[in-house]
Amino acid sequence: QELTFHLDQLQRLVVPTNFTKMGLWTLGQHEKFYTDLKRNPIAGILRQELGITPQQGRKILDQRQKIQNLSQNLKECLNLLQRLKRIC
Secondary structure (H helix, E strand, O other), X not given: OHHHHHXXXXXXXXXXXXHHHHHHHHHOOOHHHHHOOOOOXXXXXXXXXXXXXHHHHHHHHHOHHHHHHHHHHHHHHHHHHHHHHHXX
């Protein structure tokens, strides 16, 4: 019972908030998401509302792989926790 409690606590800490999910999704998009604003108007809205400069936009694009890796690591962590909970 104590182990289940701690695993539940770990899961609560690992599950990203909706804000984090949206951020990871946005930052992990393909380069065309940011450059083809007619097909992806949300990118233009985000750039305008957040005041992202072209230089900042390039830096974001440069970090896309790291962001995608982070998203994958979060998913893997959640899957491992669920497997561990089933075993216990």
